[in-house]
Amino acid sequence: MKKQLLLALFAIPVIANAQFFQNFEASTSIPTGWTALNGGDTNTWEIIDYTGGSITAYSGARTASIRYNSDAHDDYLVTPAITVTAGVSDYLSFYARSRDPLYPETISLKISTTTPTAAAFTNTLAATVAPSSGPDFYRYSYDLSAYIGQTIYIGFYSATTDLFYFDIDDVLNGPKPACDIPSSIVVNGVTSNSANISWTASATPGATYQIEYGPTGFTQGTGTIANSGTAFATLPSLTPSTAYQFYVRSNCAANGFSTWSTAQSFTTTCAPLATFPYTENFDNATIPSCWGNEAVSGAGVATWTYVTTNGNSSIMPKSAPRMAEFRTEEAGEKAKLLLPPLNISALANPELRFSLANVNWFGDIDELRVFYKANPNDAWTQVGSSYTTENAAWLDVSIPLPNKSANYLIALEGTSNWARGIDVDNVSVVDTSATLAVNDVAKNNGVKxxxxxxxxxxxxxxxxxxSSIEIFSLTGQLVRKLDNNSKQVNVSDLKKGVYLLRVKSEGKDESFKIVKD
Structure with missing residues (x-):
């Protein structure tokens, strides 16, 4: 689904009322009335056709775009002349995309009140237009009422060097809408039976909102209606593991309703697992049922895969026939692999266990970190250590899980340094039934x-x-480390509280909750 972002006060009006609407579909040449000014490198604004490609335009098959060059751009794409008239042409909107997160393009919007020449663009409408990079388009809208009575040209200006592509589509000049369509719509806090949605508040004082939702593909007018007095709503009583669709519109009282937003979508999670021990051995070539992928902002779009061997065939699955792996050919990419939601509220001492291997390639080592959320709306919190050193054979890891809840989320985050891959197998969540209020903590392998x-x-x-002993605060801060074969740790100087003790030995990496008295 195309993402939309409103960065000014108003949203898109009915196209029939537009002074002009340009989606660059007529040909592969700059449209009549528009001007491309090339003042820098040899590349300038052009029309790109996506027919048969892996990405698309926002609408139709073409966009106006500027592409990378090792020399700096100094280029304008200039609109036709706009005589700004109240209620007729006092509004501009368009959709924009920056394609590559590793090379994020930006432009600015400039205004000339005289001629469509580079030197005449002395006014700035927007200093930075910077959509989140990737294949999605974001909508930008601007109020032109400061120029009522003047004839202006608007220039889409690029001055970047050696980045990637910036695309624009569906440029519209028309009347400022009476009631703005909700935009910047965000879905978060999705559980098995609810979802939170939010959007940019209307510029109209006292505006309220209406939401219509239902299973994906439902016909508008037959869905469930919800009303909200703020730019936020919770959609309740949903069905687990179900794809949903929804629309939002503003109610501006005397000005009536806006039109509906474009369709937005989400999928509810599986019902939280409540039977333990829970184990996943990744026996299939696809992501396990109820697991999920979550991209890390600005760190690529790669996901975990399920393989029979690692990058140099030095690691085979701990439990045949497959293991989970994060490996890319771009250093710096990251991705979270999410376990199913868990109800661990009744477990006396919940613990995450898994086996880990990460083989180096010319000194580069892929990395693993573990995160949790006690509630879907919470931010991710790292738990346990960062696994940044090589494990050329399987390492068994155990990590106690803090802050038990009935809708607990765990994520394994891989970071690629272009090595042989982060490999994980035999993931389980168990109840060790150990109690902190006794005089020792015994583990299955005999560690006390x-x-x-x-x-x-x-x-x-x-x-x-x-080989090493580490003590962490529950917020992940390392407070003590011993690298020899010591079997004792002096903790007399630590403040009272609960800590995480990590003991790394032959083929084992175990963590224990300890209480400093």
Whole structure:
């Protein structure tokens, strides 16, 4: 679905009332009445046809675009002359896209009140037009009423160097709308039975809003209607694992309703799992049921895959036939792999376990971090360590899960440094049934941590060689680290509270909750 973003006061009017509407569909030449001014590198504004390509225009098959060059742009795409008249031509809107997150293009909007020549564009309507990079278009709208009575030209101006492509489409000049369409619509906090939506508040004082929603594909007029006095609403009583569609419109009282927004969509999550232990071994070539992918802003669009071997065939699945892997050919890309929502509220001592391998390539090592949310609306919080050193054989990891809840989310975030991949297998959530108020904590492999709670010295009892010991605050801050085979840690100087103890030994990376008394 095309994303829309309103950056000024008003939204798009009915096209029939427009002074001009240009979607660049007539030909592959700059439209009649428009002007391309090339003052910099050899590349300038052009019309691009997307027929048969992997991305599309906002509407139709073409956009007006400017593409990268190693020399600086100094280029204008200039509209026809606009005689700004109240209620007739006092408004401008268009859709824009910056294609590549690694090379984000921007433009500015300039105004000439005399001629369509570069030197005449001395007024700035918008200093920076910078849509979020990627294949989606965002809508920009501007009030031209400051120029009523004047004839103006609007220039889409590019001055960047060696970035990628900036595309514009559906440029409209017409009357300022009486009631603005909701824009910047955002969906978040999606659960198995509800979703939160928000949008840019109307510029009309006292405006209220109406939402119509239903399963994807429903016919407008047959959906469920909800009303809101603010630019926010929660859609309740939804069905798990279901795709939904919704529309929003403003109610400007005396000016009536705006038209509906374009269709927006989301899919509810699965109902939270409440039976444990829960285990996933990634036995299929596709993402497991109820798992999800979440992009990391500005870090590419790659997702996790499910493979039979890693990048140099040095790692085979811990549990055949497949394992989850994050590996890309672009350094710096990231992606979160989300477990199904979990109801861990009744577990005495919930713990995440998984096996990890990440083989280097000429010294580069892909990285893994683990995050959680106690509630879908919360920000992600890292839990446990950052796994940034090589594990050329499987490492078994265990991490206690803090802040139990009935709608708990866990994400495995891979970071690509163009190495052999982050490989994960045998992911499970278990209840260790351990209690912090006893004098030791026993694990299945024989590691004991005592006393717990601890006042001065914490003992680690294991027959394995310990390579490192780390203590973290519950917010992820490293407060103590020992790199030798020590089996004791002096914690007398730590403040009272709960900490996370990480013990790394042969083939194991285990974490324990400890209480400093």
């Amino acid at each position: 941590i005592y006393p717990n709670p601890v006042k001065d010295v914490l003992n680690i009892n294991t027959d394995k060689k310990v």
